Amino acid sequence: MEQKTDYTTIAEMTNGIILANFEKQPLVREGTFQTESMLECKMKDDLISQGYEDVSIGTSEELLSNLKIQIEKLNKVTFTDDEWERFLLEYLDTPNDTMIEKTRKIQEDHVYDFTFDDGHLQNIKIIDKDNIYNNYLQVTNQISQMGSHKNRYDVTILVNGLPLVQVELKKRGVNLHEAFNQVHRYSKESFNHENSLFKYIQIFVISNGTYTRYFANTTAQNKNHYEFTCEWADAKNKTINDLEDFTATFFNKRTLLEILIKYCVFSSDNILLIMRPYQIAATERILWKIESSYQNKKYGTISAGGFIWHTTGSGKTLTSFKAARLATNLEYIDKVFFVVDRKDLDYQTMKEYQKFQADSVNGSKNTKELKVSIERQDNKIVVTTIQKLNEFIKRNSTHDIYGKHCVLIFDECHRSQFGEAQKNIKKAFKHYYQFGFTGTPIFPENSLGADTTAGVFGTQLHSYVITDAIRDKKVLKFKVDYNNISPKFKEAEMEKDYDKLKKLEKKMLLHPERIETVTKHILKVFDTKTHRNEHYTHKQKALHGFNAMFAVQSIEAAKLYYEEFTKQQATLQEEKRLKVATIYSFVANEEQSAIGEIADENFEPNALDSSGKEFLDKVIKDYNYTFKTNFSTNGDEFQNYYKDVSLRVKNKEVDLLIVVGMFLTGFDAPTLNTLFVDKNLRYHGLIQAYSRTNRILNKVKAFGNIVCFRDLENATRDAIKVFGDENSINVILEKSYDEYMYGFTDKETGKTIKGYEELCNEILERFPEPTGIVLDKDKKEFAKLFGELLKSENILKNFDEFQEKGSIISERLMQDMKSVYVDIREEVIKNNGGTNSKEIKDIDFSDIEFQIELLKTDEINLDYILALILEKSKEHKDIETLKDEIRRVIRSSLGTRAKEELVISFINESDLTSLKNTDEILTSFYVYAKKQKEKQIENLSKEENLKNDAKRFIERSVEKGFVSYEGAELDSILPPTSRRHGARETKKQMVLEKIQKVVEIFVGI
Incomplete structure (x- = not known):
């Protein structure tokens, strides 16, 4: 394997915020007992010694007073009381501003044109992004704030008076999840109540002294799990856990301000993302490489670039996106090209770049658009495909752009980046700085003796390999099953020689009996592998479980398997059927550049043979019928089909996606947890395909499931050795059934x-x-x-x-x-x-x-409980025994506990003997429940003297599954109540809790 880079030297030269090699302070005694109060005081003292101002703030009013002073100091102005109130009302604390709007102000709209009383207009900024040292940092603790509950917060970091970072501490020995859960409790109870400045929080930090983590303040449900918290680390990916070490590094004034200003991304979906240390380190390495190459006149050579080896699933696209954006800030850089492969130019990437700079994305085949974008003077960034850039170069042999300083960043530097296009780019551009990102570099071992990643892109600038990501819990391990479910085909499944495989394909591997057996096995194990509860309806399974992909060897295999799934599922009840889709295409490729390459597929279905295209037309017709869409294999419609399939897989609307090559590289769907494989895979192709399953999501998703119908055991071990080392197998692959069933000794801890x-x-x-x-x-x-x-x-x-x-x-x-x-x-x-x-x-x-x-994962749904009531009543059990059994089932499930009395009262008030089947008891219960809901809403409205539109508000809350505390809706239904001594807030909380109880009972009914 090629020599890895020594990051210590690079990091020192970059002068980045990520330390080259962190050495623990000898005075820190990790594990020494400290109470929460002691940790809090020590952290405050450490921050003060680092230059933070100690400020005493106990209430929201004092926080607001301090804010005025800090904003005046930052902008060198003085507000009158009236002007300050107006500034708050117009911009800083606008009524009904959500947390998202507050985040937007920090990340995007940090300057406001304010007209003072004397008529003069001035730009007022809340954070200085041009000179970070103009920003003023303060630390306070134990601020008290009232919302639905009164809460006290541990340590608050103020930037220009705004609470942008909140630290929640627990004493040493307490599970860190406790601090995480407390943050979420405060978010519901007080952080986000009306007119709260804590809506401005960008970063949460949690610590128990021994372990410390940070995460973004976001409302995105799929990012709101403990699994998305992050450790701080140095350039060698060595974690910095102890609170004192974390405070000395992460809370270094420059570091914290750069994270807030440079290394946050507010996505087009209004989700705040904070980069992880290895992402920041890689970005810093690229910017340093550009700067040093410019100063030393190395541009236009391989020395002016390099590659980033960040494992699949670790967030390479976000890193490359941020590196491209920051490179546009360099004065001497004329253009930044963000180059992707055609099928990787997905909807999300386009949205992010279009948000950053309108008209920056060029994904079509027409090179005229690319030429216009390159020649525009008001934009420095161009997003295009490798194919289109190559076509532009061939059609424009002379162009001014070739003589300008251009940064080229390749989001995935494999496949077509090694071929003709790469040679043409290097020949055309005279002052280029070229960088590639890859999760699976090409090394001599898997290069077919030709180009390697380092040979094409230059030195390795940073690495974060799969063993790092698994250790940090940023991706999951793999559990691999090697199945030989039909012994008569074992010899063919073990064959590795390509020429022999082609001969065996039709005769053995695509034999109807084998296709039938494999399909039957997938249908048998699907719910188990994807954690879909057998008691759920199809809709509930999709909501709670995961979904899967099936990688097959060829288009003919995709066709046969799709038909066999259709045939076998025809005999199943509708609720038991999987929604199966498939996608494939074909285009003549450049010569394979490495062992293990997954054959490239693009949006060219017209290049298929007639039978392949005819079958794809049938598949899309089925898809259109299922999802009420209107796609085809014609032109851009096929690309739109690709995008729609991608979105529906991510949303779990597709249960099983059959693929040949598409979606096996670069596709990111955290909801996927299983890959069925009837395809020969090797080296980087194998790791890329397996890695579709190992994105973190929640605790239920413990690892990526790989179910092989070919003998890939040696290929798996070989791939792991190339992209890890001899000891990586135990790190990357899950333990055996016997170890989990009967116990094992942890090699790291000895426990x-x-x-x-x-x-x-x-x-x-x-x-x-x-x-x-x-x-x-x-x-x-x-x-x-x-x-x-x-x-x-x-x-x-x-x-x-x-x-x-x-x-x-x-x-x-x-x-x-x-x-x-x-x-x-x-x-x-x-x-x-x-x-x-x-x-x-x-x-x-x-x-x-x-x-x-x-x-x-084991929750029992209401339909199952009602069917159980009918079944038990037919056994002629006495009513009390029946109710005891039903109570036991209901109480064991989080989703039904609140409905216990409703179900029991239904049993008491119904003639169960008159109900003949499940449909009848379901209809009877839902009619009964609807009446009870209307009755409870009416009683609640009368008891609390709510206004006329209360019924509509409560009904909507039941539909959503929660009561919205923010905004004016809840306030609007309250009766007139004095605001003195917090009486109105108390009334509001009481009503909210009562409505929430109604919601818990009737949600889903």
């Missing part, structure tokens, strides 16, 4: 990890009657043990052996355990919320992490 069987036996022995647990210490022990059991079971559910063995604990006892587990959690939450809890008051639960997300 013995209990297996599922031991956990089950222990909990059965210690808590045979979980509903009888009384003592608080026993509740804590049960919660800890049952949480470990849930995690172990969540992993084992992916193993076929586990499905055959079944659970050790009976279904009835498991229901009781889940019910007790949730009860304990609710008691703890009440206690933490400031309400005295009789049950739990003396035992500290702060080191317990409740695995609620894992409970949701």
Whole structure:
């Protein structure tokens, strides 16, 4: 393998904010006991010693007063009281501004044209992005703010008086999830209440002294999990965990301001993203390389560039996007080309660049558009495809752009970047600086003896490889199943020789019996692999579970498998059927540049043979019927089909996508957790394909599932060795069934990890009657043990052996355990919320992490419960026994607990014997529930004397599943209430809680 770069020298030369090689301060005693208060005081003292001003602020009013002083100082102005009130009203604290609007002001609209009372107009900025040292940093703690609850915040970092960073601390030894959960509780209770300046928070930092993480303040549901918090690190990806070390580095004044100003991205979807340390390090390396190459006149040579090796799934596109944008700020750079492969120019990339600079994206075949974009004087960035840029060069042998200083950034430097286009670019451009991003570089081992990534792009500037990403929990491990489900085809499945494979393809690998057997196996294991609960409807499965791709060897294989899925699913009930789609195309490629290359596919279906195109037409017709669309294989319509398939896979509307080459590289869908493989893969092609499944999403998604129908075991090990090392196999691949079932020793820590069987036996022995647990210490022990059991079971559910063995604990006892587990959690939450809890008051639960997300995978839906009521009533059970059994099932499920009394009252008031089938009991219940909902809304409106449009507001809240506290809607239905002594706020909170109870009962009905 090629020599890796020494980052220490590079980092020192770049003078970047990412340290070259962090050395821990010897005075820091990691693990020393410190209370939360001690951590808070120490952190404040450290920040003050780093140049932060210590300011005493206890209330929202004091925060606002300080803000006025800081904004005046930043802008060298003085506001009269009236002018300040108007500035707040017009811009800084506009009524009904959401958190998103506040973020937009920091990231995009940080300057406001304000007209003073004397008529003069002046630009007022809230943050100085041109000279970061003009910004003023303060630190305070224990600010108190009232929302639906009164909260006190730990440490607040003020930038020009605005609270942009909030730190929440827990004492050493407390689970860090506690701090994360507290941030989310404060977000609901007070951070975002009306006229709160805390809506300006950009970054949250959480720490228990020993471990520290940061994350963006965002409302995006898919980014709001603990899994999206991030560790700080140096250039060698060594994490900086201890709070004192973190404070000295991350909270260095320059570092923090650059992160806020340069290394945040506010996406076109209004999602705030904060770059991870390795992304910042790579961006800094590129900018340094451009600057040093310009100064030393190295431009136009391979020495003026380099490549970034960041593993698939680690966010390369965001890094390359940011590097391209920052390169446009360099005065001597005339143009920045962001170059992608045609099929990678996806909808999201286009949106981001169009937002940054209108008309910057050129994805069509027409080079005239590209020529116009290049020649425009008012834009420095051009987004185009490698194919189109190559065509432009061939048609324009002489052009002014070739003599200008141009940065070329390749989002994925593999495939076509090594061929004719690359040679033409280097020949045409005289003053180029060229950079490539790749998750799977081409090394001598997999290069076919030709070009390598370093040979084309230059030195490796930074790396963040798959072992780094797995260690940091930025991507998941792989669990690989090697299946030989039909022994008569084993010899063909093991064949590696390409020429022999082509001969065996039709005769053996595409044999109707094999196609039938593989399809049957996929349908059998699909719900298990994708965590789809058998009790759910198709809609609920898509909501809670994951989806999958099926990579096949050829277009003919895609055709046969698609037809076989259609045939086998015709006999299934509609709810059991998968929504299957397929996409493929063909275009003559440049010669393969490396071993393991996945054959390139583009938007050229017309190049298919007649049978392939005819079948693709049929597939798209089926797709149009399913999704009420109108695509075809003609021209741009096929590209639109590609985009629509991409979006529906990401939204889990497509359950299984059959592909040949498309979507196996570059496609990012966190909802995918399984790849079925009937295709020979090697080296970078194998890692790229597997990596479609290993994006982080939530706790339920424990790893990427790979189910192979070819013998890829040696190929998998070879690929891991190339892109990791000899010891990477245990890091990248999941442990075996036996290890998870019977336990294992962790090689890093030396700890013995209990297996599922031991956990089950222990909990059965210690808590045979979980509903009888009384003592608080026993509740804590049960919660800890049952949480470990849930995690172990969540992993084992992916193993076929586990499905055959079944659970050790009976279904009835498991229901009781889940019910007790949730009860304990609710008691703890009440206690933490400031309400005295009789049950739990003396035992500290702060080191317990409740695995609620894992409970949701087994939630029982209401339709299943109603069908169960009918079934049990037919067994002629007495009504009390029936109700006890139903209560047990309801309480074991988070989604149905609130509906317990509604269901029980339905049983009490219904003649169950008259209901003949499931449809009848469902209809009867939903009619009953609708009447009860109307009755409860009417009673609530009368009790609280709500205004006339209260019914509409509550109905809408039920539809959404939550009550909106922000905005004026909730206020508008309240009766006239005095604002003195917080009476109106108290009334508002009381009404909100009552409406929320109605919502919890009737949501989904």
